[in-house]
Amino acid sequence: xxxxxxxxxxxxxxxxxxxxxxxxxxxxxxxxxxxxxxxxxxxxxxxxxxxxxxxxxxxxxxxxxxxxxxxxxxxxxxxxxxxxxxxxxxxxxxxxxxxxxxxxxxxxxxxxxxxxxxxxxxxxxxxxxxxxxxxxxxxxxxxxxxxxxxxxxxxxxxxxxxxxx
Amino acid sequence: xxxxxxxxxxxxxxxxxxxxxxxxxxxxxxxxxxxxxxxxxxxxxxxxxxxxxxxxxxxxxxxxxxxxxxxxxxxxxxxxxxxxxxxxxxxxxxxxxxxxxxxxxxxxxxxxxxxxxxxxxxxxxxxxxxxxxxxxxxxxxxxxxxxxxxxxxxxxxxxxxxxxxxxxxxxxxxxxxxxxxxxxxxxxxxxxxxxxx
Numbered sequence: 001x002x003x004x005x006x007x008x009x010x011x012x013x014x015x016x017x018x019x020x021x022x023x024x025x026x027x028x029x030x031x032x033x034x035x036x037x038x039x040x041x042x043x044x045x046x047x048x049x050x051x052x053x054x055x056x057x058x059x060x061x062x063x064x065x066x067x068x069x070x071x072x073x074x075x076x077x078x079x080x081x082x083x084x085x086x087x088x089x090x091x092x093x094x095x096x097x098x099x100x101x102x103x104x105x106x107x108x109x110x111x112x113x114x115x116x117x118x119x120x121x122x123x124x125x126x127x128x129x130x131x132x133x134x135x136x137x138x139x140x141x142x143x144x145x146x147x148x149x150x151x152x153x154x155x156x157x158x159x160x161x162x163x164x165x
Numbered sequence: 166x167x168x169x170x171x172x173x174x175x176x177x178x179x180x181x182x183x184x185x186x187x188x189x190x191x192x193x194x195x196x197x198x199x200x201x202x203x204x205x206x207x208x209x210x211x212x213x214x215x216x217x218x219x220x221x222x223x224x225x226x227x228x229x230x231x232x233x234x235x236x237x238x239x240x241x242x243x244x245x246x247x248x249x250x251x252x253x254x255x256x257x258x259x260x261x262x263x264x265x266x267x268x269x270x271x272x273x274x275x276x277x278x279x280x281x282x283x284x285x286x287x288x289x290x291x292x293x294x295x296x297x298x299x300x301x302x303x304x305x306x307x308x309x310x311x312x313x314x315x316x317x318x319x320x321x322x323x324x325x326x327x328x329x330x331x332x333x334x335x336x337x338x339x340x341x342x343x344x345x346x347x348x349x350x351x352x353x354x355x356x357x358x359x360x361x362x
Binding site for chain 2: 021024025026027031032034035057060061064065067068069071072073074077078080081082084085086088
């Protein structure tokens with residue numbers, strides 16, 4: 001824990017109420033107090049004797065919490081984790097290439113939204129192509145012939161169809 | 166890999182002196198030595214935090230292992246602007262919450278019973294006190310327990326702890342105050358036992 005040097009800390013004016021809040025939340029050790037309010041809280045403790053009870057109560061609680069045993073991981077935990085990492089499957093080259101295309105600043109939404117939009121557009125395009133009615137080639141051909149050969153063509157087709165009777 | 170390790174050893178800056186950001190650059194490139202250096206630096210804190218949350222050594226080490234394996238597995242997705250310590254504690258906390266939800270961990274452990282035939286050795290007394298304290302902490306709601314673990318046992322600043330929990334500093338202080346008030350009530354109830362020990 002960092003040493004607390006009161007002379008180098010900023011001195012913010014801390015009220016008795018705020019000092020009590022700090023004691024209740026962070027305890028009696030100044031190194032745990034919010035950095036900008038440390039010196040001010042100490043000054044408030046000196047200034048307001050009524051805070052002595054709050055300080056003692058915080059100290060008792062700190063002793064209680066200090067009773068939680070220190071935890072040290074097993075000696076071989078780091079080795080086990082390193083070994084497990086060694087056996088992790090390597091990322092396939094195609095996935096690496098795909099991830100390289102995505103900017104480092106991209107969020108999942110900034111990737112998914114354009115992909116979803118592209119997917120919808122492609123789907124709609126395929127559906128539109130499937131349902132657009134085919135052009136009437138026969139009618140177009142007829143018009144072309146009329147345009148090219150005039151009424152004589154029209155008469156010929158009329159007679160062919162048995163219209164001369 | 167051995168040759169790469171030799172080259173690294175001969176490089177100007179040993180891995181242990183590099184910043185977290187620099188180590189992450191090496192890890193993203195797949196360098197396992199950098200991963201080992203990161204483990205050496207942060208494993209105890211992460212495992213310790215998981216222990217405070219779960220009050221179970223085996224579960225805590227599982228959480229620590231999974232946290233670091235996720236870092237290694239997803240290293241290609243690492244964003245340079247992210248803060249490693251915040252990421253590690255957040256992932257560890259989420260893994261602890263998963264275990265609570267799956268009820269893999271019994272959170273209300275009963276302290277060891279005293280055998281009257283045993284003399285009141287100092288070690289036994291300390292162990293019993295620690296058991297009572299652990300039991301009291303284990304009764305706290307998860308968020309209060311996490312707040313106290315980060316501020317009190319991991320010595321993080323209020324801003325760092327609030328960032329890990331994803332809350333404002335005011336909300337953090339509220340959690341700390343409520344947690345300490347709950348513990349104070351338990352302290353009052355346990356005082357005779359603690360005074361005996």
